[in-house]
Amino acid sequence: MSQKIKLQTEAYKGVRDFYPEDMAVENYIFKTMRRVAESFGYEEYGASVLEPAELYEAKTGEEIVSEQTYTFTDRGGRRVTLRPEMTPTVARMIAARRRELPLPIRWYSIPNLFRYERPQRGRLREHWQLNCDIFGVTGIEAEAEIISLAAELLRAFGLKDEDFEIRLNSRKIMDYCISGVLGLQGDDGKTICRLIDKKNKISDEEFKKTAADILGEKDKLLLALLNSKNFEEFISRLPRDEEAEKTLNETKGLIKVLDGLGIYNIRFDQTIMRGFDYYTGTVFEIYDTDAKNRRSLFGGGRFDKLLSIFGAPDLPAVGFGMGDVTMRDILETRGLLPPYRPPAKVVVCIVEKSALPYGNDLTQKLRAEGVAVLIDCSGRKVGDQIKAADKRGIPFVVCVGGAEVKSGKLKVKELKTGEETEVEEGQLARLLKNRAVK
C-alpha cells in the first residue's frame, strides 16, 4: 500500500447509500409499484440515466434546464445530461418506434433521476420515480385509468382513501383564464403560470408583487379566481365561451367516471398547475390529508404534444411520476413499512469440523429446493454461531455434528421462541418452506 491520503467513506453529497435494511425498503416500494402497474397491464421499459443534453433544452420547465441539471461534456465533445425526469426519454423512445408500436401504449418504468439542488428533507439530488404513461387515447378514459392506477398504488401501500385527496385541474381551463380572461400572451402568460404553480411555496407579498407587475389592475381578478373557496365559485367568476364550457364539462365527466370506479376522494382545485410546460390538459396532484403535514405526494397530467419535438406526429398521452423519497417518508410516518428480514431463512451450524462435508451437502440440497440458507464455517463454538444467526435476524438454525451425520435426524430450532422440531433430513426443506416466521 503506497496510500498516503485517507479517503472519506461518505457518499457523494445529496445521494444515498442503501445498506441492506434501506435496500429492502426500496425493494418493497419498487415491488409494490411493479405489481400494481402490471395488474393494469402496464409493461416495463428502461433507459440509461445518460441522455443527450438537447433533450432537456426543448420543452421542460426553464428552471430545470438552466440551473438544476447535471450536464457535462464527454471526452468526445458530446453534451450529456443525467436525466432529471423520465417523460422526455419515454417520448423519445416512442417517437423512434412510432409506427411499429400498437396503440394504446401502456408503459411504466422506475428510473433514478438527478437534480442539482441544495439537499433538504424529501429533496435529494438523486431519487427514484415510478413513471406510468398511457399513449394513444384522446378521451378521458385515459385520465380515469391513470388516476385509478395512482389511487390503487396508494391503497396497495396500505393508505386508506381518507389518507389522501386527488386534486384535479385542467391546463386548458387555466390557459383560458390567463389568455382569454386576463389577456396575457407569451412570456407574461408563462410567468403567471409559474407564479400560480409556486403560490403555496412563496409569501403572499411576493405573489402579489409579481402579479401586479404583470397584470396591473387585473391582479385582483387573478387573486379572486385563485382564492375562490371552491370550483363552483371559481367558474362562476369566469366569463365562459363555448370552448371553455366544453373543457369544463370534460373535467366534470372525468370526475363522474372516477366516481363510477369507486374513487371519491377527488376534487377540483384551480391552483394545481404542475411545473412542466408540456402539460396540455388535465393535471392532478395527490395530497396527504394529514393535518400536521398536508403536502403533495405526487402528480401528473396530460401531455398531447410532446412527440412533436422529434418531428413525429402528435400522440395523446397521460401519465404521472411517483417518487421513492416521498413514498418512503409517508409510509415510515404511518408505520406502513414491513420490518427487515434477511434473505436466509436458516443457518446450518457446524458443531465439529468432521461434519462440514455433510453440512455443505445439506446446504446445497436446501438451496436446490428453494430454501435460502447460509452455512457457518467459522469454526467458532456452536453457541456463538447460534448467537450470530440470531443477531442477524435469521429465524432458524440447524446444528450439524457427528450424531446428525450418523442418524440423518435433524433438529430445527426457531430462535425467537426456542422451539425445537426434529425431522428427517429429507423433510427439512418442506418444513422450512411451510413454516411461517413469527
Next chain:
Amino acid sequence: MSQKIKLQTEAYKGVRDFYPEDMAVENYIFKTMRRVAESFGYEEYGASVLEPAELYEAKTGEEIVSEQTYTFTDRGGRRVTLRPEMTPTVARMIAARRRELPLPIRWYSIPNLFRYERPQRGRLREHWQLNCDIFGVTGIEAEAEIISLAAELLRAFGLKDEDFEIRLNSRKIMDYCISGVLGLQGDDGKTICRLIDKKNKISDEEFKKTAADILGEKDKLLLALLNSKNFEEFISRLPRDEEAEKTLNETKGLIKVLDGLGIYNIRFDQTIMRGFDYYTGTVFEIYDTDAKNRRSLFGGGRFDKLLSIFGAPDLPAVGFGMGDVTMRDILETRGLLPPYRPPAKVVVCIVEKSALPYGNDLTQKLRAEGVAVLIDCSGRKVGDQIKAADKRGIPFVVCVGGAEVKSGKLKVKELKTGEETEVEEGQLARLLKNRAVK
C-alpha cells in the same frame, strides 16, 4: 410549439434503450441473479452511480482512472465520477460501518457501471453487473462459497457444467513469479502483471517486445512459465520456497473443497491475472467452452487490503462481478432466454358502450384477486379489439356486452387455440390464475 430544431430519437452513444421486450430480458437476468444470490443468504445493497472521483484514483487499474472514466466537476466544484465498477463503493460502505456490521458480511448488488470507451460488441459504455462479495473470511471457505455461487448462477440460467470452465490462479503465486523468480519490483512488476493480463488480447510479437524490454534475457523464462501446458508443468519450472509452497497448497486445497461441492469443471491457469491492482490472492475467470466462441464470461478474486484506503483495518474479502451484456449474449446464443410475455393475462373487450360500467367493475375485481388485466375502451369493433389483444401477445380475452351483463355468465377465449370456456363471473379470476398459458 415554437420548436425549430427536430430532436434526434437515438439514445446517447454506447448506451441502450430497453423497450418492453428488452426490459423483460434484463428483468429475467436480474431476477435469476437475485434468486440465486439470496439462496446463498446474500443481502442486497445499493448506492448511487455518482461517486467522489477520489475513490477511483486510489487503487484501481491505471488505465481506467486515466482514460476510461466519466469524470466531471459539479456546479459546486466537486469532482464526481460515474462509477466504473462497484468494488470501491462496497469497500467504502463497509469501511463506514466497519464496527457495527457482524462478520462475515455477505452482500450483493446489481449496479449499472460506466466506462468511456469505443462501443463494440459486448463492450458498451453502460452495463449492469451483479456483484457478490463475502467479507471477513480469511480461509478458502470464502473462495469456495463465491465460486460455487458463480457456478450455481450459470446453472440457474440453464448452462450445463460442460458449457463453462472455471480457471483459477493466485496473485500470490504470480507475485512470487514476478518478484521472487523474475526479480522485478515496483512499476516494472506492475507492467509485467498487466502484460500477462493482456496476453490473449495482443499479438505474440507485441508481448515479446514488451517482455524483452523489461526482462532482457529473462523474457524466455517468463514465456516458458506462461506457455506451460498445465499447472504441474508451470510449477515444476518454479524454484519454490516455503511461502510459495504454502500458497500452492492453499490453491490445491480449494480445488479439493470445490470437488467436494460437486464443482469439477475447474482448473489452474497461470495466465489468469484479472485487471485490477487490488487482488491479493485467488483470482478466477469463468470461460465459455464453446469452441467457436471461447471467451471469458466473468471473474473475480480475493482482495484483502482494499479497506485500508479508508484508514480502516484490513478485512479479508472475496467477490466477483457478472455483467448483463455478456450473460444476455451467451443466453441468446444458446437459446436460453424465455419468450416475451406482456404482464396482462386477459383483455376485457367492451362489445357495447352500455356494458362499460360492468366491464370496469369486472376489471377491478380481477385485479383485486391478483389477475393482471387491461380493458379496451376504444369503442372499436370487438373483432378489432380481439385482434389487438392477440397482436400484443395477451393470451386471453373476455367479451362483455348486454347478454353478459344480464346473465353474469362469461366466455373466456384463449387466443392461441380459439378454445372458449364459459364461467360464472365469480369463478373467472380463479380460472385465469390457474390456467397455464400455452
